[in-house]
Amino acid sequence: MRDPKRLAPYVQQLKEYFTGTRRVFDVPIDISEFGTEFQRRVLQAVQRIPYGMTISYEGVATSMPDASSYRSVEHAVALNPVLFFIPDHRVVLSNN
DSSP: OOOHHHHHHHHHHHHHHHTTSOSSOOSOOOOTTSSOHHHHHHHHHHHTSOTTOOEEHHHHHHTOTTOOOHHHHHHHHHTOSSBTTBOGGGEESOOO
């Protein structure tokens, strides 16, 4: 069973986000056991995309020296286990 006291800050920040009073989440997000090291680095890069901005999968891949292609980035983003806290909706097919 999940501890409501432990989840309270996450719930509060989501409420603030959806009412428009929060743009940045500052609760700890532990993805240390998620996926591969590469996939974790992709999600950490996505987490740094500022509110109101977007970047293409190719743009994320270009910023990562070990990304073999934008498809590897796309796959990692598709596996995001914590929607909104890691804002994968800010990654788009193309910035054109």
